[in-house]
Structures are given as structure tokens and as C-alpha cells.
Amino acid sequence: MSTAETVEKDSTSSDNSSRPPFQYLIVIEPLGFLYGSAGKFLSPKNLVGRSGSSFPPSAAAISGLFAAYYKGDMNYLEKLQLAGPFWAWSENPQNFYVPTPFNCLVKNLVIKDLLTWYKDSRETEGKWQPSVVDKFDKGTWIAIQQWEKIAFRQQEESQNIPLATPPWKYTPHLHPRFKEDERRVDEDLERGSLFLENAVQLNPDACLVYLSNTKLKDAWYRFGGEGHMVDVKCIDLSQIVQDLLNQPVGRSFALITPGVWGSNRLSKREPVYLEKGNKQKYEQENPESNEKIVWSLEALITERPIPFRYRLGDSQPVSNEREQRKKPPKLLSRGRYAVPAGTVYVLKEPINQSWQNWDDKWFPQEGPSLKRWGCGLALPLPSAIDPSPNLSPTRGEA
Numbered sequence: 001m002s003t004a005e006t007v008e009k010d011s012t013s014s015d016n017s018s019r020p021p022f023q024y025l026i027v028i029e030p031l032g033f034l035y036g037s038a039g040k041f042l043s044p045k046n047l048v049g050r051s052g053s054s055f056p057p058s059a060a061a062i063s064g065l066f067a068a069y070y071k072g073d074m075n076y077l078e079k080l081q082l083a084g085p086f087w088a089w090s091e092n093p094q095n096f097y098v099p100t101p102f103n104c105l106v107k108n109l110v111i112k113d114l115l116t117w118y119k120d121s122r123e124t125e126g127k128w129q130p131s132v133v134d135k136f137d138k139g140t141w142i143a144i145q146q147w148e149k150i151a152f153r154q155q156e157e158s159q160n161i162p163l164a165t166p167p168w169k170y171t172p173h174l175h176p177r178f179k180e181d182e183r184r185v186d187e188d189l190e191r192g193s194l195f196l197e198n199a200v201q202l203n204p205d206a207c208l209v210y211l212s213n214t215k216l217k218d219a220w221y222r223f224g225g226e227g228h229m230v231d232v233k234c235i236d237l238s239q240i241v242q243d244l245l246n247q248p249v250g251r252s253f254a255l256i257t258p259g260v261w262g263s264n265r266l267s268k269r270e271p272v273y274l275e276k277g278n279k280q281k282y283e284q285e286n287p288e289s290n291e292k293i294v295w296s297l298e299a300l301i302t303e304r305p306i307p308f309r310y311r312l313g314d315s316q317p318v319s320n321e322r323e324q325r326k327k328p329p330k331l332l333s334r335g336r337y338a339v340p341a342g343t344v345y346v347l348k349e350p351i352n353q354s355w356q357n358w359d360d361k362w363f364p365q366e367g368p369s370l371k372r373w374g375c376g377l378a379l380p381l382p383s384a385i386d387p388s389p390n391l392s393p394t395r396g397e398a
Contacts, residue, residue, distance in 0.1 A: 019081040020079060024236060025093055031229040033201060059374050080212075101254035104140075140164065216232060249351050251348075251382075253381050254345070302342075344381060
């Protein structure tokens with residue numbers, strides 16, 4: 001997420017949630033290595049650069065593919081909406097993998113237990129149970145078609161939920177940084193003379209997957225900061241996944257993409273009003289029932305925030321690279337921090353709408369609204385709330 005992604009400059013969006021829902025899967029298969037570096041320049045005396053790793057590319061990078069193909073045609077780009085990143089096995093991209101919710105306690109790729117939130121009416125503070133002191137796996141992924149098994153606690157099938165680790169690995173390469181007027185290495189220690197490219201090798205049987213509401217032509221595209229070639233296919237999204245995405249998130253839900261909340265200057269853990277001095281929670285009116293939807297946080301499971309940034313500029317097709325080099329530098333957005341995918345929210349009042357119907361005003365906006373790139377895409381997780389007061393520390397496997 002820290003990679004500066006490139007998107008089209010004039011891709012402003014409307015202030016409502018009138019974009020069409022997700023209908024397509026964008027399947028990306030690399031033709032060799034992919035780009036996984038955040039663009040660090042290194043000093044010859046300090047060749048430590050793995051902190052610059054950034055993979056897989058965010059949905060903002062995919063937006064650049066659409067901008068290149070549609071050449072700035074706002075008839076297509078104005079209502080564009082994307083979400084990701086995800087990955088899948090190439091033989092079955094419809095059953096793509098999403099980050100495992102953080103309340104799942106995973107060991108050896110098996111869900112051993114599921115943390116649930118309980119608050120007695122007589123207590124002022126609730127707690128997550130069971131209380132377990134142990135080390136568990138991080139960075140695991142779950143197949144989207146298995147989501148309802150953890151969402152509704154189908155315990156008899158808990159051992160059969162297929163969790164997985166990412167199917168890619170980094171292969172760092174050092175490149176010299178040349179002077180502008182001659183082909184000699186620039187020895188300016190302040191800027192650095194070596195560039196670290198964290199090239200990524202994806203399992204040949206795997207592919208990257210993104211959700212889209214706009215069709216993209218099947219073709220080869222340059223993708224990533226070093227212009228690596230990828231094979232892009234656009235397929236119809238299965239009805240099973242569409243139905244899941246259209247479910248109201250309810251009172252407890254999990255993010256499957258990073259969530260950027262707050263203003264352009266401040267990063268928050270939840271949506272807040274952007275007006276200066278207004279500290280109330282975000283409110284949205286449900287057009288179907290005329291009731292107010294209030295995001296009022298009660299409990300949260302999350303991890304360290306991750307950086308989020310992208311570039312705003314005019315994207316050009318692959319065949320027009322010379323003209324692209326003559327253009328002025330692209331504008332870099334303000335850096336923010338995102339709540340990582342897998343974060344579990346428990347609210348005081350349920351949100352009886354799917355993520356698709358959330359108002360654009362809930363999301364920061366610098367150029368496009370960040371909802372355009374699937375910011376904080378959420379799926380219902382009712383199993384995160386346990387109504388029973390009699391909880392055993394060894395009870396229940398996801």
C-alpha cells in the first residue's frame with residue numbers, strides 16, 4: 001500500500017453512492033516478475049531496503065489500467081468502482097481469497113478459535129472472549145466462498161475451512177541510479193546511488209484478483225512501477241459473491257480491504273464528520289426507511305495501520321510512452337494511514353445497508369472519493385458477537 005500508485009487526474013466522482021455494484025472480476029496473471037517496491041533509494045553504506053516492500057498493488061493501481069484503456073473518457077470512468085487486492089488460484093478465480101478476520105485465532109492454517117464480543121447489560125465495559133494467551137499465525141487468507149462458515153459459526157465444518165498463505169515471494173534487485181547528463185552512477189549520498197526493486201515472483205498457478213463494476217478489455221498491459229507485463233482478463237462475477245456483497249453489514253463486520261477514514265490530513269479508525277469542530281459520529285439517512293444510520297463504535301480488533309498513497313496524473317496507453325515522458329511530474333497525494341484489511345468492528349447500532357450503499361461522505365476525498373477504490377469494503381460477521389454470558393475458554397472452534 002505504500003507504493004505510489006498512478007491514477008487518472010480528472011477522475012472526480014459524485015458525492016453519492018450511485019455507482020453500479022460490482023459485476024466483474026479483473027484477473028491479472030504476470031508474464032514474469034511483478035513490481036513490489038515502494039521506491040526506496042539506498043546509500044552504498046546502507047543496503048537495507050526491505051522496508052520498502054509493497055505488494056500486492058492497491059486498487060488505485062488498477063484504476064490506472066482503466067484510465068489507459070478508456071483514455072480519459074468520463075462516460076466510463078466517472079462511475080468506475082474497484083476493490084482489492086485479492087488473489088486466487090487460476091483454475092477457479094471466482095473463489096478468490098480475502099484476508100482472514102483478525103478475530104480468527106489461526107495456527108498451522110487451521111482456525112482454532114473465534115474471539116467474540118460480549119457485554120452484559122449490567123456491565124459498563126464488554127470484553128473479547130475466550131481469553132487465550134498463545135501465538136497465532138498472521139497474514140492468512142480465506143476463500144470468499146467459505147466466508148459464511150465463519151460469519152455464522154458453522155462449527156461442524158470449522159476444520160475444513162481452507163486457509164492459505166500468500167502465493168508470492170520477493171526477489172530483491174539492486175539497480176544503479178545514473179546521473180542525468182552522463183551514464184555514470186550518481187554518488188550523491190543524500191539521495192542514494194542504488195535503487196532497490198523488490199521484484200515479486202507469483203506462483204504460476206495463482207493470479208491477482210480485483211472487483212470492478214466496469215468492463216476492461218482482455219489484453220496485455222504494463223503494470224507496476226518498473227513496467228512489468230501482465231495478462232489481464234475480465235470475467236463476470238459469480239452470483240454467489242454478488243449476493244454476499246449485497247448483504248447488510250449489520251452490527252458486526254470485517255474489512256476485506258484497507259480502510260482509510262478521517263479527513264485528508266487526519267487518519268482515524270472509523271468515519272467521522274469532516275466539518276471543523278464537529279466531533280459527532282457520521283450519520284447517513286437510509287432512503288428506504290428514512291432512519292438515521294449512525295456509525296458508533298463499541299469494540300474493535302485491528303493491527304498496526306499501514307501507509308496509503310497514490311499519484312494523480314494523466315495515464316497513457318503503452319504505445320505512447322515517449323509523449324508520457326515529456327509530461328510534468330505526477331502529483332503525489334497526501335500520505336495517510338489505513339486500517340488494515342481483516343479489522344473487525346462491533347457497533348452499538350447495526351448498519352442495515354451493504355457497503356455498496358454507504359455514502360461517499362463517509363470516505364476521504366482528494367480527487368476521487370476513496371470509496372471508488374473499495375476503501376474499507378466490509379462483509380457481515382455476526383459471529384463476532386456472542387449473546388451468551390456463559391463462555392468457556394476452550395469453547396467453540398470457528
